[in-house]
Amino acid sequence: MSAVERPIIDIRGLSLAYERDGRRxxxxxxxxxxxxxxxxxxxxxxxxxxxxxxxxxxIDLAKPSTGTVHLDTDPQKTRTPMALxxxxxxxxxxxxxxxxxxFGLERxxxxxxxxxxxxxxxxxxxxxxxxxxxxPHQLSGGQRQRIAIARALAVEPEVLLMxxxxxxxxxxxxxGLQDEIQRIxxxxxKTVLFVTHDIDEAVYLADRVVVLAGSxxxxxxxxxxAPPRPRQRRDAALVEAARHLRAELSRRSAEL
Amino acid sequence: xxxxxxxxxxxxxxxxxxxxxxxxxxxDLVNPAFxxxxxxxxxxxxxxxSSGAWLRAVAESLSHYVVGxxxxxxxxxxxxxxxxxxxxxxxLTAWVVRLLRPIPGLAWVPFAIIWFGVQPxxxxxxxxxGVFWIVFFATQGAVRGVDRDLIxxxxxxxxxxxxxxxVKILLPAATPGILVGLRTALGQAWMAVxxxxxxxxxxxxxxxxxxxxxxSTDIVVVYMLTMAGLYGLFDxxxxxxxxWLLRWRV
Numbered sequence: 001m002s003a004v005e006r007p008i009i010d011i012r013g014l015s016l017a018y019e020r021d022g023r024r025x026x027x028x029x030x031x032x033x034x035x036x037x038x039x040x041x042x043x044x045x046x047x048x049x050x051x052x053x054x055x056x057x058x059i060d061l062a063k064p065s066t067g068t069v070h071l072d073t074d075p076q077k078t079r080t081p082m083a084l085x086x087x088x089x090x091x092x093x094x095x096x097x098x099x100x101x102x103f104g105l106e107r108x109x110x111x112x113x114x115x116x117x118x119x120x121x122x123x124x125x126x127x128x129x130x131x132x133x134x135x136p137h138q139l140s141g142g143q144r145q146r147i148a149i150a151r152a153l154a155v156e157p158e159v160l161l162m163x164x165x166x167x168x169x170x171x172x173x174x175x176g177l178q179d180e181i182q183r184i185x186x187x188x189x190k191t192v193l194f195v196t197h198d199i200d201e202a203v204y205l206a207d208r209v210v211v212l213a214g215s216x217x218x219x220x221x222x223x224x225x226a227p228p229r230p231r232q233r234r235d236a237a238l239v240e241a242a243r244h245l246r247a248e249l250s251r252r253s254a255e256l
Numbered sequence: 257x258x259x260x261x262x263x264x265x266x267x268x269x270x271x272x273x274x275x276x277x278x279x280x281x282x283x284d285l286v287n288p289a290f291x292x293x294x295x296x297x298x299x300x301x302x303x304x305x306s307s308g309a310w311l312r313a314v315a316e317s318l319s320h321y322v323v324g325x326x327x328x329x330x331x332x333x334x335x336x337x338x339x340x341x342x343x344x345x346x347x348l349t350a351w352v353v354r355l356l357r358p359i360p361g362l363a364w365v366p367f368a369i370i371w372f373g374v375q376p377x378x379x380x381x382x383x384x385x386g387v388f389w390i391v392f393f394a395t396q397g398a399v400r401g402v403d404r405d406l407i408x409x410x411x412x413x414x415x416x417x418x419x420x421x422x423v424k425i426l427l428p429a430a431t432p433g434i435l436v437g438l439r440t441a442l443g444q445a446w447m448a449v450x451x452x453x454x455x456x457x458x459x460x461x462x463x464x465x466x467x468x469x470x471x472s473t474d475i476v477v478v479y480m481l482t483m484a485g486l487y488g489l490f491d492x493x494x495x496x497x498x499x500w501l502l503r504w505r506v
Contacts, residue, residue, distance in 0.1 A: 059412050084412045090405055094428040094504045104413040106424070135504045155413065 006072045007034035008159060008191050009058070014067030015216070016053055026216035027053045031067070033210065033219065035159075035193065040185055042194045042206035044245065046253070050217035051195040052087075055161045058193070059084045073158045079108050083152035084161040088168060089144035091136040097147055098123065098132040104155035122150040125184060142173035146180070153188065162194045166201070175233075178204060182229060199245050203238045204231060211245060213252035221248045292474035297481070300474035309463060314482065317449050317459035320376055324383025324452075325445045329438060332388045336395025336434075341418060341426065346396075361386035362451055369455065379452035379459065386448045387441040394437020398430035432505070435498050442494055446487050 014031040017024055028050040035041050045051050056062040058069060059082050073081035083104065091100045101119035110118070123129045126146040136144060145165055152160055162181075166174040178201060185192055196202055202209045206225050213220035223245065227237045274294050281288040292300070304310035339346045364385055372378035402425065410416075410425045453461025460479050467475035 061408060061411055080414055086405070086409070086412075088405070090409045092406060092409070092425070092428070094431070096504075103409075103424075107414055107420075137504070137506045 005037065008037040008072050009033070009035040009193075010070040010072070012068050012070070014054075014057065014069065015065050016050070016057060016062065017065045017216070028057075028064075029216035029218055031217070031219060035191060037072075037158075038189055038191055040182075040192045040194065040205060040207045041210065042196060042202040042208070043210050043212060044196055044199055044202045044249075045212035045217060045220075046249070047197060049212045049215070051197075051212055052163050054212075054217075055084060055163050055193065055195055058082060058159075059161060071159075077158065078156045080104055080155035080157055082159045082161055083155050083157035084163065085145070085148050085152050085165045087164040089136075089141075089148040091139075091144055091147055091151075093136050095136075096132070097128070097134050097136065097139070100136065100147055101150045101154050103151055108155065119150070119154055122154045123147075125153065125187070126150045126180070140173075141169050142177060145169065145177060149181070149184070153184070153190075157190070159191045159193060162192065164196055165194075167196065167198065174201075179230075181205065182231075186229065199242050199249075200233075203241045203245070204233055209241070209245060211248055211252070213249060220252045221245065289471055289473060292477055296474050297478055300472075301478045304475060304478055310478075310482070313458070313460045313463040313479070314486070316376070317453065317461070318486070320379040320383060320452065320457070320459055321445055321449050323376075324380040324448070325387055325441065327380065328384035328387025328445070329391045329441060331384070332391025332437075332441075333395050333434060336392045337399055337422065337426070337430075339392070340396040340399025340430070341422065357389060361448055365452075365455055368452070374456040376457055379449070379457040382452035383445050383448040386444050390441040390444055391434070391437045394440070395430065395434050398433025398437075399426050401433065402426055402429040432502055435501065439491070439494055439498070442490055443487065446483060446490075450483065 011031055011033040014028055014033075015026065016028045017026040019025075031054070043051050043054065053062055057064050061084075071081060075081070091097075092103065095103065098116060098119050101122050102115040105115040105118060108115075120129065120132065123132055126149055128143060128146055128150070131139065131143065131147075136147070139147065149162075149165070165181075166177050169177065181192075181194075182205060184190075194202075194205060203225060209221070209223045209225065210219055211221035211223075212218070223241060225238070225241055227235050231238065277291075278293045278295060280286050281291050281293045288296075301310070335349075339349060361382055364382055368378040368381045372381060406425050406429060407421060410421055415421060415424050449459065450461040450464070453459040454465055456462055460483060464476050464479045467473070467479070
C-alpha cells in the first residue's frame with residue numbers, strides 16, 4: 001500500500017441526531033474515521049453507542065445530520081460498492097437459498113443463469129453448496145448467517161459491512177464463523193467494517209480496533225493490531241490488546 | 257381418536273342424517289312436495305342432465321363466478337396494495353371506503369339491473385363487489401404487516417423504488433395474507449352467485465327459482481347439492497394451490 005493512497009472510506013465530522021416529541025437525541029457526534037483499502041476494521045462499543053447507526057449511514061439506510069462520507073470506490077466495478085450483513089441473517093423466506101444469494105444481483109443486469117452461477121460460486125466460498133435448494137427455515141442459525149454473508153459477497157462489494165453478525169449464535173458456531181470470515185477476507189481481499197460488542201472477537205479478527213463510547217458516540221480508542229495471521233486465540237499480544245481495550249472502555253464509561 | 261375412527265363416525269353421522277331425511281317425508285311427517293326424500297334425487301339429477309339444463313346452468317354460473325371473482329379479486333389486490341403501500345392513498349380513500357364498505361353486495365342489485373340489465377354482467381358485478389372488499393382489506397392488512405426488516409434488506413441491496421419494493425418484498429411477503437382473503441372470497445362469491453341469479457340472470461340460481469315455482473323441489477335440492485359439490489371442488493383446488501405457493505413456509 002503506497003503512503004499516498006486514499007482511504008476507501010473517509011468520514012469527516014459525522015453527526016447523527018433525531019428528534020422525537022420535541023426531544024433531540026444525538027447518536028453520533030463529529031466522528032472522523034478513515035478506513036484504508038483492504039483493512040479489517042472492527043468497531044466495538046456498548047449497545048446504544050451508535051455502532052450500527054454508523055453502518056446504516058454508510059449503506060444509506062440512515063441520513064447523517066451533518067458531516068460527509070467520501071467513498072473512493074469504483075462505480076465501474078460493481079453496482080453495489082458496499083453490502084451489509086445484518087445481525088439476524090434476514091434471508092427472504094420465500095426464496096430458496098440459491099435465490100437468496102442471487103438477490104442483490106437482480107439489479108446488476110445479469111441473466112438468470114449468470115446470477116445462479118455467481119450465487120453458486122458464493123455458496124461454494126462459504127462451504128454450503130449442498131444447501132442451494134433448501135428453504136431458509138430449514139437452516140440452522142449459523143448456516144443462515146453464512147448464506148447472508150454469501151448474499152453480501154455475491155454483489156462483489158468493495159466494502160463488506162457486518163453488523164454484529166455472530167452475536168446471536170452459540171459460541172461454537174461463532175468461533176467457526178470467525179475463522180471463516182478471516183479466510184474469506186484473506187481470499188477476497190475486501191475491506192471489512194465489522195461491528196461487535198465482543199472485545200475478544202474484535203482483537204481476534206481485526207487489523208485495527210476502533211472503540212466507540214459515550215452518548216453521543218465518539219471514538220475513544222483506535223488501536224492497530226499487528227499479530228500475523230492465522231492467529232491464535234490465546235496469542236499474548238491479542239490478550240494484552242483485549243485487556244487494554246477493556247480498561248479503556250470501562251474508563252470511558254466511568255467518565256460519563 | 258384415530259383417524260379411522262373419526263372417519264367411521266363421520267360416515268355414521270352422514271348415514272343417520274340421510275336416513276332421517278328419507279324417513280320424514282316417507283312417514284308423512286312432512287309433505288314430500290315440500291321436502292323431497294334423498295332417494296328421489298338421482299332420478300331428478302338424471303333428468304336435469306339429459307335435458308341439458310344442468311350443464312347449461314352450471315356453465316353459466318361458473319362463468320359468472322370465475323369472471324366476478326377474477327374482477328373483484330384483481331381490483332381488490334391492486335387497490336389493497338396501493339392502500340397498503342402509500343399512506344396518502346389510504347387517507348385519500350379512507351372516507352369513501354367507510355361510506356361504501358357497509359353496503360351489502362345485494363343492495364347493489366337494483367343498480368346492477370339498471371346499469372347492466374338482467375344480463376350476465378349484472379351477476380358478475382354483484383359477485384365482484386362482495387369479493388372486492390374482502391380481498392381489498394386482506395391485501396391492505398397483509399402489506400401493512402410486512403416485516404420492516406425485510407424491506408430494509410431490499411434497500412440495503414439498492415432496491416429503493418416503490419416498484420422494486422413491491423415486486424421484491426411486499427408482494428411475496430404479503431402473499432399468505434392475500435391468499436387467506438382470497439379463500440374467504442371464494443366462499444363468499446358462491447353465495448353471491450345464487451343471490452345474483454335469483455333475480456333472473458340465467459344460471460343455477462335462476463334454474464332453482466324456476467323449479468321452485470313449479471314446486472319441483474327435488475330439482476332445487478339437486479342444485480343445492482351441485483353448489484356444495486362445486487364449492488368443495490374449488491376450495492380443495494385452492495387449498496392445494498395455496499400449499500404450493502406457500503411451500504416455503506414451515
